[in-house]
Amino acid sequence: MARESGDLWQALLRSGEAVATEEDYEHGYKRELRGDLNQYVAFRIAGEMHGLPISDIAEIAKPFETTPVPRTASFVLGIGNVRGTVLPVIDLPLRLQLRPVQRNRDTRVLIVRHEEDLYGLVVDAVRGVVSIAPEDLEEAPGAIAGTRGEFIEALARHGGEIMVILELATVLRTADFLGETVQKGYRRA
Helix, strand or coil, X not given: CHHXXXXXXHHHHHCCCCCCCHXXXXXXXXXXXXXXXXXXXXXXXXXXXXXXXXXXXXXXXXXXXXXXXXXXXXXXXXXXXXXXXEEEEEEHHHHCCCCCCCCCCCCEEXXXXXXXXXXXXXXXXXXXXEXXXXXXXXXXXXXXCHHHHCCEEEEEEECCEEEEEECHHHHCCHHHHECHHHHCCCCCC
């Protein structure tokens, strides 16, 4: 065991990383922590990793009952009641033109805050909070265009995967919540 820890220590020293020793700690060594890291709630939808800034998330809840609202878009599941607050609930994969959420025990509802209002976004599973350095965020390639591309704020690599950071304002554009017949001006007498 002592040989293993000695080998590990030597390997760490050879890696070129700054290594604090006991002597450094005795003289007040402090590890610098980056204050510019952005935190995102990472979640899966349709097998892909997505994220939203943690500041946009009010709560993560288990799925709850919704009441359908007539003449709304297919991705609007309806309205739900969370501790006395009524909010629209959206099938996020369907909104992003992916396959709809197949509810199971990992399914969650992200309660997000946008312009003082709360919305529920149904996702396949929440993976946790990740920290990403600003320099690790990339713009979406120009080839990702059309409806789905407008939802992407940035891309980031995390844990060997690409995480799609969503543009919440576009996802929650309320003009899109109306059903197709309402958008075309159809009104029943």
